[in-house]
Amino acid sequence: MLSLVPCVHLLTSVEIYILDTIQFQLNAEQVAYLTDIRQTLHKAPEASGEEEQTGRFIVEQLERIGADRIVSGLGGYGVIAEYRGIADGPTVMIRCELDGLPIEEISEVPYRSQTPGRGHLCGHDGHMTMVLGVAHLLAGQRPKQGRVVLMFQPAEETGAGAAAVIEDPNFAEFRPDFAFSLHNLPGRPLGEVSICQEYANCASRGMQINLRGKSSHAAAPEDGLSPASAISVLMDQLVKLGVGGEMNDQFTLSTLTHVRLGEPTFGIAPGFGELRVTLRSISDALMEDMIARAQEAVAQATPDLDVAITWHDIFLACVNHPESRDQIIQAAKRIGTPLRELDYPMRWSEDFGRFGLDGAKSAMFFLGSGEAQPQLHNPDYDFPEALIPIGAELFITIIEQLLGLTD
CATH class of the missing domain: 3.30.70.360 (Alpha-Beta Plaits)
Structure with missing residues (x-):
């Protein structure tokens, strides 16, 4: 069972700068709490299809933060949190991944994996934490119209999770009009947004x-x-x-x-x-x-x-819808984070593209996680926590652009 151990977290100068440059801010207390959440998730990774405790922990956090509705067990251990707007409108889905990797972590950080042969070595622990940050922001600023669906998806690493969620009968009522996701990208400057012209992943x-x-x-x-x-x-x-x-x-x-x-x-x-x-x-x-x-x-x-x-x-290939791609570009410009537009996709694959084939106007972008950071799936990879507020603010800005937010 995942359990949160509170600790004191002092904001770095990088984090303070990030908080000062975004429009919809997580406060210092929320960033500190989310940092603890990320480290708790990092300690207890579960591989694709095994995310029972991770899903349960996410439900506990969402219940603490607040949502109009929480549904679990989607496509395996997937979790959805729904936030309804004041008026009718489109459904916007923000998606992250629950699963870790069957790789032994070799880092010496105090929150290193406690599960032999398993590690959060792709950053899904950080992605989940960003989306929990969006939940914190939505708890205080509801959509003016439509609704937001936060999707914590299982089994991305094997390519089975998105398809299982879409095929789950309980997903039908949450089917989105727009869908957004991100992945951190080692080798690029911290906080830089990269967006592909059409294909996002092979x-x-x-x-x-x-x-x-x-x-x-x-x-x-x-x-x-x-x-x-x-x-x-x-x-x-x-x-x-x-x-x-x-x-x-x-x-x-x-x-x-x-x-x-x-x-x-x-x-x-x-x-x-x-x-x-x-x-x-x-x-x-x-x-x-x-x-x-x-x-x-x-x-x-x-x-x-x-x-x-x-x-x-x-x-399947992950393809960016032009309308959703433009929303990401607009959000990055509003926030002021560096933006890089790409002609071609990443070589690696992502099952997020299935939501686009299911009818959503979907788009995935990439968030630089440091030029000197170990690569994804390296045994010493560790998600940089300075990205937590950036990712959350990018997502909430996209939501505001499409649905509006209450004051």
Whole structure:
């Protein structure tokens, strides 16, 4: 069970500067409290599909802050907080992620992960905290029209969470007209907003290929049927499906991630093998072409073997709607945070794009988390807490632009 241990948090000069430059401010007490929340979440990461305690903790926080309605158990352990406006209007969803990663944290911070083999090494603990900051702001400034839905989504890292939420019957009444999300971005200046022109994140999926022939004694390999030759061919051909390079309109990348052949012995000629490859592309159309070519390559290389292909971690391309993209740009300019507009997406994937395919005018932006910060999924990554008020204020500004806020 997650439990909050209160502690004193002194605002840094960076945080004070941030608070002084935004229109809808979290006060110092709220920032300090949210910092404690972030560290509490960091201590107790749960992997995709396992976020029961995290979801429960988020519900407890939302009950403390206040909301018109809180619904849990969406698409697994997802949580929604609803804030209704005075008049009718559109629904604006702000989405963050609940899950951590199955990676051991190696940092020495006092709030390091207490769960072996698990770590908040992508910053989802910080994203959740930002959205809780939005909840604090909405508790005092309600929408003038429409409603705000704060979505704490499960299982983003596997690509399964957004689809599960959308398919959940209980989500139907919360289906948004606009949807916004962010991800922190190491390697860029702290607090800088990056927004992509169209595609925000690439499509990707894992292809698992299991091959079965017939084992034999190592002294008589001719009496068996080894998949070794087929694996050798496929290792070469599959990586040629997408060679990466500079991002452009035809970007594709195929990455071999795992190969296994037979048992680790010297007396058995192998009778089975397995390959895993990640296919990646700028668009869903290019992904469909990669899938077709990959399946054809497997068929040609394995005429005498039994073959089973399965697909995992399926992410569709995340595409920014122009209207929502413009709202993000306007909010960044109003707040005064640095803004960088990009022609092409991030190579990595995000399941947030499914909300756009479900009918929402969705857009994702990226928030610089420091030029010298370890990269996402590094074992020593740690979310910079100075971003908490920036992210919250960007979101609340977008909400104000679309719905208005009471004084």
